[in-house]
Amino acid sequence: MLKKLFLLLIILISAGAFAQDFGFGFDDDTGAASNPVSVKVSGEIAAEFAPYFHDFLENADFWDISLSNVKLNFTLSSPYIDVFTFFNLNAASISELWEGNERLKKSNYTPLIIDEVFFRAYVKSVNIEVGYRKLSWGKADGGGPLDVTNPIDYSDLRRITDLKAIKIARPMLHITLNTGNFSKLEGVFIPNFAGHRFAETGRWQPSQARNMRSTVETGITSIAKDTFMHIVAANPAYLPLLMGLENSLLSFFNEIPITYPSTDALKYFQAGLRYTTTIGSVDIGGQYFYGNLFRPSFTIAGVDVFLGDLASGIFGGLYPNPTYQGHPEWISPQIKYTRYHQIGVDYAQVLFGFNIRAEAAFHLTEDIKGKDGSLQNPFIGWSFGFDRDLFMGLNINLQCNETLRLFNKKIKDNPVLDAEAGTRAVSTRLTMQLSKKFLKDNLETKATAIWDLENTDFYIIPAIVYTMGSLTTELSAGFFAGNEDGDLGQYRNNSYIKVGLKYSF
Numbered sequence: 001m002l003k004k005l006f007l008l009l010i011i012l013i014s015a016g017a018f019a020q021d022f023g024f025g026f027d028d029d030t031g032a033a034s035n036p037v038s039v040k041v042s043g044e045i046a047a048e049f050a051p052y053f054h055d056f057l058e059n060a061d062f063w064d065i066s067l068s069n070v071k072l073n074f075t076l077s078s079p080y081i082d083v084f085t086f087f088n089l090n091a092a093s094i095s096e097l098w099e100g101n102e103r104l105k106k107s108n109y110t111p112l113i114i115d116e117v118f119f120r121a122y123v124k125s126v127n128i129e130v131g132y133r134k135l136s137w138g139k140a141d142g143g144g145p146l147d148v149t150n151p152i153d154y155s156d157l158r159r160i161t162d163l164k165a166i167k168i169a170r171p172m173l174h175i176t177l178n179t180g181n182f183s184k185l186e187g188v189f190i191p192n193f194a195g196h197r198f199a200e201t202g203r204w205q206p207s208q209a210r211n212m213r214s215t216v217e218t219g220i221t222s223i224a225k226d227t228f229m230h231i232v233a234a235n236p237a238y239l240p241l242l243m244g245l246e247n248s249l250l251s252f253f254n255e256i257p258i259t260y261p262s263t264d265a266l267k268y269f270q271a272g273l274r275y276t277t278t279i280g281s282v283d284i285g286g287q288y289f290y291g292n293l294f295r296p297s298f299t300i301a302g303v304d305v306f307l308g309d310l311a312s313g314i315f316g317g318l319y320p321n322p323t324y325q326g327h328p329e330w331i332s333p334q335i336k337y338t339r340y341h342q343i344g345v346d347y348a349q350v351l352f353g354f355n356i357r358a359e360a361a362f363h364l365t366e367d368i369k370g371k372d373g374s375l376q377n378p379f380i381g382w383s384f385g386f387d388r389d390l391f392m393g394l395n396i397n398l399q400c401n402e403t404l405r406l407f408n409k410k411i412k413d414n415p416v417l418d419a420e421a422g423t424r425a426v427s428t429r430l431t432m433q434l435s436k437k438f439l440k441d442n443l444e445t446k447a448t449a450i451w452d453l454e455n456t457d458f459y460i461i462p463a464i465v466y467t468m469g470s471l472t473t474e475l476s477a478g479f480f481a482g483n484e485d486g487d488l489g490q491y492r493n494n495s496y497i498k499v500g501l502k503y504s505f
Contacts, residue, residue, distance in 0.1 A: 040075040046502040050158060054493040071115065080122055086115035108264035109168065109194045116169045127176040132169040135188065137274055137287060139348045142399050142431050144359040145381030146287060146344045149188060151294045155199040158478060158496060161448050161461060168197060182278035193268035195337055196294045207490045212258060216300060219416030223303060258333045268292060283348040292337040297419035299374040301332040338376040340365040354386045370407025373418030378406045394436045402428045428453040442467050450488065457482025457489030474500040
């Protein structure tokens, strides 16, 4: 309810400012002249048709796969304060705002209808911003390790190339102190937390979430069989009970409640400092950030107690029929967001015609020894990229992001006991875009490729975009391939073609 009231208040303020700019609310010209306020209204209306190849091949009804969006922006500028209100007015955002979504409420997600809503005040060399803000830290183009203030909306990967659009605005206080012509000190305070947004159902739901219950069942059954094997070895008569263990536990696992933690409390606050400057032709920066990793960890607590009670029931002559309600102390799913400290640096320079960008950061998590399976281990992250004009107007933009997990030998083999089990210590993603413009830059052809090296899966996005004044048309496609267990390859049935039309005003 507070979010709805806040939203209505912002809309009314924007509408009032808009009316004043066009002559409403002033008794005479003197009053208008004494209030030098300007308002800019902008936005876009877009429609897309984006069917999936797999649905077409399977003779599914894909003709209803269409997307439409209306963005409405109000910007009020004055000598001492600016107001920015950017809204997404589409069916999904309005439905979420008024009908509500329990998980989104508990996770303190920003409503989809808000793109950004914030105030900016100027006090000499200090800028103060308050509200729902999208903030970009670091120098990498495609989201480097230093870009840590806003989660990403991964609920539809057809928009993955537009990083600003898929960032989720967060309530924050952002203060900037200009310390020189090319230097500034920034501070940010975020009172609560929201992780990355993933689809909860449907074709874009990650396999990790879709298979969560089967992971629990398989993991605990594996541990149980290993634990009880020595009993069966001593008494072969127990072998049928052991072989039927998986079926006997199936109803039990379906009763386990798996819920995400509420992260709207102040104990989930985040804060950071960032300083940037220019020395000669080199831009450098450094930052410290204290917050939560955007990806949750999932483990199970109480496995030893659970197996002890189970052993007593099975091998004590009782028929195995565990019930969660009767034994809540047995087992407890844990979904956590890992707290961490980050110290990082970045660098940018034009060298031999290459626009070079680099970032590196050390992440010290709460699991400082790598032994807590419910949390993520400390890790190092870095990125390196450049863009450059080649021949015949062709431009290349290349970026490599990589993370290296520390204390990897401490990772347990079973995903029930360790959230990072089965994952690689090194994760490398290469993103490349080739583009060329024609017809006085009105026509652009481009191709984007995202490749996860260790998983050997990739995502290729070719596109043709034509802009004529305020009207933009686009023909694009997306192809997923590679390892079906990878972050990208799991969506191999989601390859699509997209036709879009957008009018900007």
